[in-house]
Amino acid sequence: EIVLTQSPGTLSLSPGERATLSCRASxxxxxxxxxxxxHKPGQAPRLLIYDASNRATGIPxxxxxxxxxxxxxxxxxxxxxxxxxxYYCQQYGNxxxxxxxxxxxxxx
Amino acid sequence: xxxxxxxxxxxxxxxxSVKLSCKASGYKFTSYSIHWVRQAPGQRLEWMGWxxxxxxxxxxxxKFQGRVTITRDTSASTVYMELSSLTSEDTAIxxxxxxxxxxxxxxHFDYWGQGTLVTVAS
Numbered sequence: 166e167i168v169l170t171q172s173p174g175t176l177s178l179s180p181g182e183r184a185t186l187s188c189r190a191s192x193x194x195x196x197x198x199x200x201x202x203x204h205k206p207g208q209a210p211r212l213l214i215y216d217a218s219n220r221a222t223g224i225p226x227x228x229x230x231x232x233x234x235x236x237x238x239x240x241x242x243x244x245x246x247x248x249x250x251x252y253y254c255q256q257y258g259n260x261x262x263x264x265x266x267x268x269x270x271x272x273x
Numbered sequence: 274x275x276x277x278x279x280x281x282x283x284x285x286x287x288x289x290s291v292k293l294s295c296k297a298s299g300y301k302f303t304s305y306s307i308h309w310v311r312q313a314p315g316q317r318l319e320w321m322g323w324x325x326x327x328x329x330x331x332x333x334x335x336k337f338q339g340r341v342t343i344t345r346d347t348s349a350s351t352v353y354m355e356l357s358s359l360t361s362e363d364t365a366i367x368x369x370x371x372x373x374x375x376x377x378x379x380x381h382f383d384y385w386g387q388g389t390l391v392t393v394a395s
Contacts, residue, residue, distance in 0.1 A: 200381040209368065209385035210318070221383065253318055257379055261334045262308070264318040 167192055167256050171265035177273040184241040186268045188254035193234045195258025201230055201239045204267075205250045213252075214239060244270075275299040277307075277369055277386035284392045290357040293389050295369030302350040303327060304375040308382060309343060309354045313365040321367075324352055326376045359393045366390050 168191040178184055188199070197217040202210040212221040214230035217237055227242040241248055249272050254265040280294040295307060308323040322333035324343040331343050342355045352369060367389045370382035 196379075198379055198381070202382075209387055210370075210382075211385075212373075212381060212383050215373065215381040255318070255381070257381055260332060261336075262320040264310075264320070266317045 166261055167194065167259055167263050169254055169256060169263055169265035171252075171254060171268045173268060174266075175269045175271060177271050178244055179273045180244050180246055182244050184239075184244055184248075184270060186239040186241075186252055186270075188232075188237045188239070188265050190235040190237075190256060194237075194256045197233050197237075198256060198258035199230075199232070199237050200255045200257065201228075202253045202255065203248075203250050204253060210253065241270075246272075275371065275384045277371060277384055279367075279369060279386040279389045282390040282392070284394065285359050287360055287393060287395055289359050289393075290355060291359060291391055292353055292355040293367055293369075293391070295352045295354070295386050297350045297352070297371070300371075301375075303347060306372045306378065306380070307343075307345075307352040308370045308372065309341075309367060310370055310382075311365040311367045313362070316365075318368075319365075321354070323372075325378065356391075359391075361393050364391065364393045 170189045172187045199217045201214040204210040218230045229240045231238050251267045251269050253267050276298045278296045283291050306325045309321040312318050340357050345352045369386040371384045372380035373383035374380040
């Protein structure tokens with residue numbers, strides 16, 4: 166099973182600032198099949214990025230994904246109020262599909 | 274538009290079973306796999322298994338093997354997930370999610386249900 170470790174656990178920033186979130190895999194993610202999701206309590210997770218660097222339909226270009234192999238990054242260039250939430254990475258290259266433990270992005 | 278509507282909250286006693294539903298609309302139901310994911314309080318999202326497109330092939334996480342069954346009713350465009358021998362550790366929000374690629378086994382999830390809270394308590 167591929168274990169995904171996200172860092173930091175919590176990130177405190179202000180609107181307008183840049184956020185950088187990390188996701189590290191215990192072994193190489195097949196075909197860079199890695200996604201990022203945004204999740205607020207009481208809501209369904211929302212797909213942001215797939216295949217490591219492709220933005221999902223309707224996702225603003227302030228969100229970008231990068232990385233390959235075992236190290237991946239989600240960058241939010243200028244934080245908007247609605248961006249404060251928990252972010253999860255997920256690998257879907259190997260079964261069982263696994264998720265990171267999440268990074269909580271909170272308003273400073 | 275694509276929508277996944279899940280059944281309502283459940284309260285179960287230890288040892289019981291629960292069967293949740295996920296009704297799909299807005300797309301060709303049999304062309305896309307549906308996965309089930311859960312999140313226990315304070316825990317990460319946890320993948321449980323999937324029901325494939327076409328012939329409804331199923332694959333389960335080893336953690337839940339023998340306790341989980343995913344089925345579908347094509348006429349109702351609904352996928353079901355039954356979990357048996359419940360314990361307090363099964364208290365969680367359960368989500369269904371659709372893969373983005375038709376007939377794709379290895380794919381990210383583009384649409385999610387709203388989640389169903391299952392509480393297991395004596």
